[in-house]
Amino acid sequence: QVQLVQSGSELKKPGASVKVSCKASGYTFTSYAMNWVRQAPGQGLEWMGWINTNTGNPTYAQGFTGRFVFSLDTSVSTAYLQISSLKAEDTAVYYCAREIGNYDILTGYYKYYFDYWGQGTLVTVSS
């Protein structure tokens, strides 16, 4: 069965870096895009961007450029999110999510959705 298992909670000081992992199993890792989603305490879901697991090419949402880096190790079916120069406002739960997308010829609509999610990784930034 498909599973996305993320690394455990992290407590970091401001200015430090953190690397969150998302290990996939139960499917061909390079056949599906991987997305990253942030949820600050008490807030909604925020799409951070995605990485093409075939090419390794990342795309970042506005507000997630510069300090945020998506990467892969396809040999172990794992996606990574690295955040550098951590700030208190980076405190959040970070999720990875597998994405499926295609074009519905019958309706002329595109459909994209996140069918599997990791359990989330809490990153706390505090001095």
Added chain:
Amino acid sequence: SSELTQDPAVSVALGQTVRITCQGDSLRSYYASWYQQKPGQAPVLVIYGKNNRPSGIPDRFSGSSSGNTASLTITGAQAEDEADYYCNSRDSSGNHRVFGTGTKVTVL
């Protein structure tokens, strides 16, 4: 700011029907997908495409779309349906994904 707008909160009596809407220009070309999130848990896909439910999602959940509005309907709401619900689709450029602002559903 989100390009997909949802009502912040709705309530529904146990066993009754509730509809949650998601508005955005991109919905004229892209289906919304819908996610249920309970406190302390990861989001779960409940509706995708025109009106598709993943395995294990009860058939009381259904989706529809018209113009720039997508809707998630819960017919015969149960206590366990109390949760936050988010829509997701593309932004107006079509290049990026975006989540709606979220709707908190309370079952009375």
